[in-house]
Amino acid sequence: DDKLNDLKEQGFARIAIANEPPYTAVGADGKVSGAAPDVARVIFQRLGVKEVVASISEYGAMIPGLQAGRHDAITAGLFMKPERCNAVAYSEPILCDAEAFAVKKGNPLKLTSYKDIADNTNAKIGAPGGGTEEKLALQAGVPRDRVIVVPDGQSGVKMLQDGRIDVYSLPVLSIHDLMDKAKDPNLEVVAPVVGAPVYCDGAAFRKQDVALRDAFDVELKKLKESGEFAKLIEPYGFSAKAAMSTTRDKQCTAAQ
Amino acid sequence: MASPIIRIDNIVKRYGPLTVLDGLSIKVMPGEKLALIGPSGSGKTTILRILMTLETISGGHIEVDGEQLYHMRKGADLISADERHLHRMRKKIGMVFQHFNLFPHKCVLDNITLAPMLTQGAGRADAEKRAMELLDMVGMADKAKAVPAQLSGGQKQRVAIARALALSPKIMLFDEVTSALDPELVEEVLNVMRRLAAETDMTMLLVTHEMGFAHDFADRVLFFDRGKIVEEGRPEEIFRNPKQERTQGFLRKIIAAGHRV
């Protein structure tokens, strides 16, 4: 596998991460941490690539960036979906999470599923552009003009507070992290969203780089088996068991 | 003896540290035709602009047609004129500029009728009738519908004269009305002005570098230098027999440059 050799030689791998705690965190010192980069860093080290260079990217720009060779891998909580599995080569699952809603205190519109939003003609949902939540909402029949593309989590919370949207949807852990930071007694979390599956992300590689992906998988498997995996991700709130109880093939073929 | 229509009394005009007019006094009798000559920068344009209230004055008084120009009476005091007073005084005075200053967005006829209609409340029909008479007089009746850009310099200047006349001022000021024109076009404008001088009893003040024309046109010639009148008199005296050395030097140069006196 040429690609891995290349990476070893240059001494680092470029990974795309999202600006979304707890998948990713950027400390006040500028140091990148978070569940996804931490796992990637360890595995790449074991593969002989000393360092990972992380660049924060919009969700929408990750896959084109990967395809354009701007990143060697995406480790950003980019959940596996059949279309995405066609576009990139995923590793085995790493971080799993269900979907959640952030809503106003008391959930005034009584929204617990994407279907509820579709049925209530006044409800507007905010979601990251190109993310799973946007897709789920559209698939549930929410019309395009009630699915607001929100640039980032902080903007989503702000828009919810300002009443521009009625629901802001992200994975459970992301929503909790945002809520912790917002400390707003007027908001609450609905989790998990009824009828929405649990999704898992994996490290995403270019289609040509299957060999690299396979090498990654070998180390990932060892990590999971040794129990170090759980130590890495559980402090961030993720469940190691969830990741280990499913496979890429299941996630990629899951009927939607 | 009649009283002067213009009485300029000890006028001072300064631009910052530069004193352009320094205690100048002139009296002009009704109907008199005055030519102002002198070297560049001597203040000829400035005095016309002051009479037209395009400048302010730094000191002195001006009486036009029996009333103060820059001042007005308030009870026993003389205070600075306000816009209304100036507006009323400007009715008595018209001016023609070196660069015509026609309104480029209006046709010849509208250039002439604009002010009578706006400031004298003239109806369109009356204003146009009078405008056509004036255009006829300056030989421009056939160009009534042209816009200024379509006219030659001489034609523009004849329209500008008609425009100033349309307000029937008592006093007309002309500032080098031919010096922006091609030599061949000068004559047509001077002809109009000769007729004007001969046929009306308007008071006229003329700044010019055309000595020959000044000679024919004026009742009295004032020679300016550095903001003062150095010499004045009938044209014959000034041109044929100047007394002051400065006047002699100026005329010698002008004549050497090919201008006839």
Add this chain to the structure above:
Amino acid sequence: MASPIIRIDNIVKRYGPLTVLDGLSIKVMPGEKLALIGPSGSGKTTILRILMTLETISGGHIEVDGEQLYHMRKGADLISADERHLHRMRKKIGMVFQHFNLFPHKCVLDNITLAPMLTQGAGRADAEKRAMELLDMVGMADKAKAVPAQLSGGQKQRVAIARALALSPKIMLFDEVTSALDPELVEEVLNVMRRLAAETDMTMLLVTHEMGFAHDFADRVLFFDRGKIVEEGRPEEIFRNPKQERTQGFLRKIIAAGHRV
């Protein structure tokens, strides 16, 4: 008899549909001083600009100093001149413009030395020495370090003349060199040109509206009208005794406007 230094042969110049010069032919002998006069738009400027290669021609031939100006020989054929040929021909000709066209970002001295240093490979010391001689001749030696913005119009024009002379052309072209000047400043420029005409054997072509000066300056006067030469002859004949009606009319107007002949 010597052969002509300029041989203009059946020149045609068109701007789009407008024919400005229509089969014009002129011969100029070495050292001759020619004055070109005529009404506005008659093509006087155009012919000078063509000689200076500032225009192209629509037809005809011009020979300067024994060589074709706009054409060059290639084997047996005469083809259009290229930039190199024009560059060589321009060495023979200098021109002074109505609006001086000095380089405003350079001082008087640098205005004059620029071209000799760049085009003739003159050293700075030599170029400045010659420039100072020329400035002395036009009476501007004391302004060598001034920039054009600090000069009066007459002074600018004298510098422009010195600048053209610095390249020692065989032929000098002057286009209304005094018409942008205040009347008082005209004389200083004309004096310089009179000296020039008297002291050198350069060939000179002069466009002017100063009939008096044309009279004193020229060996021969050409009267232009609508792109053709209507009348030509010695100054005495043309000015005192014009044969053509158009010439008579033109001169009458000019004189009436106050210009001496």
Add this chain to the structure above:
Amino acid sequence: MEWDWDFVWQIMPTLLEGFKITILATILGALVAAVIGLALAIARRSPIAAVSRTVGFVSEFIRGTPLLVQLYFIFYVLPDIGIRLSPLVAGVIGIGVHYATYTAEVYRAGIENVPRGQWEAANATNLTTRQAWIHVILPQAIPPMIPALANYFIAMFKETPLLSAITVLELMNQAKSIANSNYRYIEPMTLVGVFFLAVSLLSVVGLRWLEERYARMDD
């Protein structure tokens, strides 16, 4: 990645939706810029120093900082003081006020470019100041401004993609959304480029026409 014409036709209606919003935002923004710009130009001529200085500083500030950040401010910070604008309104105000600081300069230059002689002729024919403005100055000042104003409106058009940052579904945002959900980028982004280029080329032609139509009339 290869170019796929079927995909192009499939996404065209959605892009046209976005295009409509882009045009709407541009037109409304242009109106705001035209009106506020005139107000700024007049305020900057104010004889009261406090007014003209303050307006001058605020204009400089708006002109020296990025529209993107201003939009974030209007959309995400203003609600904290009780001003909640819809995305389109916030966008139109943001872009309009930003460009008003440019059009103000155009107005100023246009007014100053009317030769002094025109004021003097108006005075000499005894028109009042108001009459001079209405009948002499403005009729001459405005036509030459039109091309410069139009130029800024075209620039505004090209900046509308910024509105996607505040969730306005204009052309760029629609294209991104299509790209994200289909994992095909080249077609939508190229089409956006084509839309912009087409409008710009058309407006260049329009501008030339305006410039000819309103070329300065000379006395």
Add this chain to the structure above:
Amino acid sequence: MSVWSGYLTLILEGALVTLKLTVMGSALALVMAFLAGLGRLSRFFAVRALATTYIEFFRGTSIFVQLFWVYFVLPFAGITLTPLQAGVLALGLNVGAYGAEVVRGAVKAVGRQQTEACVALNLSRYQRMRHVILPQALPLMLPTFCNNAIELLKGTAVVSLISLTDLTFQAQVVRAQTGNTLIPFTTILFLYFVMAWAISTAMRWLERRMTRGLDGVRT
């Protein structure tokens, strides 16, 4: 407090990236402006056509589309640039196209008369440009170049869209990590304004130097 000082450092790092982009982008823009601006005045049709195409293309399409192409599409042609290179390239080419028109305008404003004087003095085309036209055109260009540089500074905010960690991008990161909107955005507005102010101060100084002793040149 200590947390904020850490995040402030992050924002200042962003300011450094913005500064680099502005300086390097301006340098590229300057080169392109002269190449294309003089190219449009060339007597060779091919050069004119090339320059015109460049100018109309980069002025016609939006900077967003250009960035996208440089960053995401060029790699398919085998050219992979770092984000900084991509940002500099897109911004430099974009602003250079506007600058080209400034160069052309200034050269033409110096005027036919100066060119004719040069012909009469038999200077070559190169000598005319070098010694007569450009020295006079340069001071005319400076004020507009100053505006262009500020436009470029503001344009750097949009490169955050291609993941370049500039000022605006860092503000977004800080906002996501701290949940505070007002502080990071106010800080960067201030920083942008300081940089814009620095640019115009520097340009005014340069302009004064270049026009020293040349009063009345432009009349």
